[in-house]
Amino acid sequence: VFFTLVDTAGVDAMRLTAAAKTTKTNSKKYALERQMVQQALKAAESSDLVLLMFDARIGITSDLLDTARWLRKSSGEKNRKILILANKLEGGIWQGTFMEDNLVEVAKLGLGMPMPVSAIHGEGMAELATEIHQLAMEKRVRLGLPPTEEEDEEQKEEDEAEKRRNRPLQLAILGRQNVGKSTLVNMLLDENRVLTGETPGLTRDAIAIKFMWKDRPVQIVDTAGIRRMLKRSDDMEDMAVRDAIRAMKLADVAVLVLDAEANKLQRQELAIADAIVREGRALVVVANKMDLLVDTDYTARDYANAVRENLEQRFAFLRNTPILPMSALTGEKTQRLLPTVFKARDRWERVLGTGLLNSWVADITRAHEPPRYRGGRVPRIKYMVQTKGRPPTFLLYTNVPELPESYIRYLTRQFQEDFEYYGMEVRLVVKKSENNPFHQEKVLNKGVGLGGKAARIKRWKRALAESGAPPPKRERIRRAYRSFKRR
Ligand SMILES: Nc1nc2c(ncn2[C@@H]2O[C@H](COP(=O)(O)OP(=O)(O)OP(=O)(O)O)[C@@H](O)[C@H]2O)c(=O)[nH]1
Ligand SMILES: [Mg+2]
Missing domain, CATH: 3.40.50.300 (P-loop containing nucleotide triphosphate hydrolases)
Structure with a gap:
């Protein structure tokens, strides 16, 4: 995944006010402050993901509150995700202490549960990386691109296994x-x-x-x-x-x-x-x-x-x-x-590729499709990603807000069996994807013209074949999945 990372100046209440004020009297005195904070805000405005970091040993402050409020307001309907990072939480010693309470307090800001990290020790970075990865995937889906980049994932998996x-x-x-x-x-x-x-x-x-x-x-x-x-x-x-x-x-x-x-x-x-x-x-x-x-x-x-x-x-x-x-x-x-x-x-810590997961979803929903949502249409599971290893946790994006408990149980059971997650819990979390499902369907499935997805894939495959490159990733994953199932 490629992304641009922008490190910004600290935003606090004073600077925010300074940035908002346009009165002449303040303009000179706070010129520098204003510039710093405006740059930070601009960076936030043009980002897909904003990481808002705070010191979890201190907890909620008015600065954090103001910044969160501003971010929420300016994000509005945009496809921007805000993730709060609770820093300085290393070694798990914070669990069960006031620091954990701080996390809960901050969660009340309505921007989700903060993610515990320790920037200095690198803890929580794997979780953060999976979040970023997943967002990147969602963006690709939104843009109608193939779900994975053509990078050498097999090599990557080998390195991981070695580590x-x-x-x-x-x-x-x-x-x-x-x-x-x-x-x-x-x-x-x-x-x-x-x-x-x-x-x-x-x-x-x-x-x-x-x-x-x-x-x-x-x-x-x-x-x-x-x-x-x-x-x-x-x-x-x-x-x-x-x-x-x-x-x-x-x-x-x-x-x-x-x-x-x-x-x-x-x-x-x-x-x-x-x-x-x-x-x-x-x-x-x-x-x-x-x-x-x-x-x-x-x-x-x-x-x-x-x-x-x-x-x-x-x-x-x-x-x-x-x-x-x-x-x-x-x-x-x-x-x-x-x-x-x-x-x-x-098994417990394995990371399952997105392609593999999605061919599994396709198989399993074909075998037994989810019951109609409120008597309406049949829900569709559009996309499945692993968001965490250890313990294995997966996110299922659907076009309805919820799937019936019994269906989730069915999925979990099948999943546990197909991938042999025995003696451990697998967590399947259902989430309605943010985009308009009607729009999505149109773009993903029904487009056949020159600019449609089917045509795009066809062109893409043809170009690949002409260049003598290996077969498209998805095919390789399918094969891997089939051989996995035979084992
Ligand atoms: N017959 C038999 N006795 C065993 C076996 N394993 C352990 N023991 C006996 O059971 C007793 C307790 O063994 P420990 O290994 O000290 O048990 P523990 O679970 O560590 O006990 P605590 O440290 O007190 O919790 C000892 O007398 C062992 O010799 C076994 O496989 N067969
Ligand atoms: Mg003992």
Whole structure:
């Protein structure tokens, strides 16, 4: 995506007033101020996207208020997006503090929820980049251009994959007390790094250990057993639990360890599973201590099935969550864990190309079209983009303000299945696209003349063929999608 970025002078209430005033008395005194702010405002006026940044440690100020008001007013009907960036929020430590409250306050300005970033540490930049990307896509659609630029996306994906391989996988081990979390950690590390034993509550603080698994870095966190999920209190045990929850929130994949001796999921464990998935992490379940089952006629498989049933009954979106029976003590079947964990992470953080997503939408809506909106026309999903990885989040642009819950459930379920998002939540967000749908349809579908879209694509393909370039991107994506589906 190509874009022009303009860094502007700080806009504050004083400068705004100065810029607005035309009286002679003020004109000289504030000449410079006026120029600065006028330039900033002009830049805003000619932009597709305005990033309005404020210091989240300070919160809402009259300067911010005035600027937001001005931006909103001057944007009016234009296709301009305003995004508020809440700066200086690094490392997640701001969550649950007054700074988070500041975000909510600022959201009341009516320009959407501010996006937490840390300019100095580069945090939140990926999210910002996806926003920009998406806006660029929308603009292309608006202008009737093909949805992706002809850039080498395959190379880009390879680079991304390479980068991902080198980032340590953050793995949190969670569960009730005494289920064998620490024993499992030692088994995976192949050494006695953490304390284990019969006494419940042996592990007090979360312990993070880095190691390599088949050339791939992993950071594993052994956590204290969770007896009950917290509301709010401060005794020692609660501190340990809070520690465990924090580790979970920072993890890519969270492993929930169960004790096979209890032949179903405890309430506590359902609560943990729920928290993991709601927090947007990927879940893998370990049914530990299966060696204790050998002499009974209840097999590891029975156990895994019972757990699966439990999980699915409670949380429909957790069907097909990986559940691995094993014995951390004897080591039996423990070698299945890390491959499963890596697979989960890869799925969880993968970025799906827009072309792929849109051929999926076309397929799926053809198979089962959305019910008519208020008895009127059949809604159309015009466009689907991934707005975030980790957890995977997607935006569906439609020509109606909403799709029925049941249809969204259908889409989510199919999507989860087709792309194997198991043990994690996928978020599909429906949004009515801003443009006039009638106008859009005319331009996109019905144009056949010289200036119409069909003609444009035809010309474009012909030019491509003549130049000997590879086939149009969309075809390549379709093929990729089809081969993906076969796998
Ligand atoms: N039979 C059997 N015992 C196990 C297994 N895994 C762990 N244990 C035993 O279960 C007990 C608790 O193990 P830990 O690893 O300390 O459990 P934990 O989940 O870390 O417990 P806390 O730190 O207290 O939350 C120990 O006596 C282990 O030897 C297993 O696979 N089979
Ligand atoms: Mg332990």
